[in-house]
Amino acid sequence: MNSPSLSFARLRRELFATPLDGVITLALVGFLLAVGTAFLRWMLFQAEWAVIQANTTLFAVGRYPIEQQWRLWLLTVLLAAATGLSWGLLRGKGSWPRNDQLTAVILIALAVFGSWGLKLELPIQLRWWGITALLLVVRWAAGRWSQALPAPLLRLVPLVWPVLYLVGMVLISGGLGLMRVPPGEWGGLLLTLLEASFAILLCFPLGVLLALGRRSELPLLRWGSVLYIEFIRGAPLITLLFLGQNILGFLLPGGLAPDRVWRAAWVLTFFAAAYVAEAVRSGLVALPPGQLEAARSLGLPMHQALIHVVLPQAMRVALPATVGQFITLLQDTTLLSLIGLLDLLGTARTVMANPEFLGKNAEVYLVLAVLFWCCCAALGLGSRALETRLNPLAPSKA
Amino acid sequence: MTSPANAPVMIEARGVEKWYPNGFQALRGVDLTVCQGEVVVIMGPSGSGKSTFIRTFNALEDFQKGSIVVDGRPLTNDVRNIDAIRREVGMVFQQFNLFPHLTVLENLTLAPTLVRQRPKQEVEQQALELLERVGIHEQARKYPGQLSGGQQQRVAIARSLCMEPRIMLFDEPTSALDPEMVQEVLAVMQELARDGMTMVVVTHEVRFARQVASRVVLMAEGQVVEEAPPEQFFTNPQHERSRQFLSQIS
Structure with a gap:
């Protein structure tokens, strides 16, 4: 019905409505063309992609x-x-x-x-x-x-x-x-995706529990959840990552402490859970109290009322913010390179430090950016599809 | 509509007092007895505690003093006791409170399949019959958001009935409806009363009270002011407060 047709009249109407509009349009088009051609020229003629071509395996899976x-x-x-x-x-x-x-x-x-x-x-x-x-x-x-x-x-x-x-x-x-x-030999995109997916999968249920805990009527549970969420949200991830690397080694006897890779994965999980909890809480707050009352008055015990009535509705509200959190989490995995893990960025830094490929930073960073963009776009598209699916009035289901 | 004198007592409230956490006393010693098959209409100005009172019957509100016995079970803080009472007591809300993420049919079948663990097909059959009874079976696959207010409230009534309750509570069921939709909901309630359901109804609908109620209870400032058969209540109220209230709503 409202499919945008790229007709000349329409272009004219939208881009050249007044003389000032026309000037702005021309200036912007000129600017974009200049940047675009400069970038293309660099990409095709100046950049040396050998640094990538020679290291594809390293970028993909590390050692x-x-x-x-x-x-x-x-x-x-x-x-x-x-x-x-x-x-x-x-x-x-x-x-x-x-x-x-x-x-x-x-x-x-x-x-x-x-x-x-x-x-x-x-x-x-x-x-x-x-x-x-x-x-x-x-x-x-x-x-x-x-x-x-x-x-x-x-x-x-x-x-x-x-x-x-x-x-x-x-x-x-x-x-x-x-x-x-052993985890020490995992690297590159493999390690990045592994850490991110591990944290995404586990932080979600943990976040839901924390959000419910924060609204619980039991004071100990409520204050515990509040304390946890606010402490985690008040600390930068990088300090928590360093803390995790050091503290777990002290707390657990030598053999039991998980490998550095897993320590980092757990820290990411606990970190993201606090943010997911806040997203889910926003969904819980948005729900009219009558929903829980209606479920309870029908005789549903608390856990069934939560599972079948409260959470499905709260999640629909919280989904965009939660996926936003997942995307942030994926990007936060780059911090792992700072604690010495060879994730995508860590691998890239070792490659760039190789004298053979000195000064080829731009090429490497561009590829990293494209890789991350692809992963985040996939997450975003998936969540959009899920949202449409969850909306009961969406045309695909009605 | 009038119940036999020796009908079993379904709800017995004695000296119920409730304070809100801010110290406000909402109920100041309320007594009420409802026998099987009775339709008790509770009226009163807003803030008189009538909604709070019927919400204590299924423990949506707690109370600090007095006692309530519902269908032979004393209301205590025991969660399992409360769940048992809620299974036998249906409630219809002013704001319908249908579950917007479920279809009309799923709204009806959710509790019977989960709580009573009855087979899904059997419950669906019963749900469709109930929807037919309230006149909206052709909307069974739609979502609540696609229905009018009157239709939603009739679905809410059917949803409660699907649990086969022994008592139905109505908390201002027509107050949120457009005027032209009030009648369709009242008609359903009237038929329910005719079938012998025990009902406690908080409402301002005088005509409904006159035609259907066994007794009318007037509450003001957290207390029962007057309790009388509808004819006497509306034509010859005994208390000044009742006369004042009636002059305001007519």
């Missing part, structure tokens, strides 16, 4: 042993399939909204031009094409046939993720017959 990397490929394949499945089911009805089309195009472009631009070996390029194709095909199939699947089966689909997470942990760290790869 993960080469002969064990098939495990990570397998995990990537599983992740692509699960993503496609969830994506298709979230949309349902075989529809491809504009956001989805855009995402598909970006994915294909990344797979084709990304792996070509990085001068990956042909077999590896082919692998990325295959994984991208798998993701899109599964997404198409899930959207196409989701209606045909029985509802109880569909309700089990979200469980794919925790199961996949456990499978992924085994694949990454070894055990169950696989060779062990």
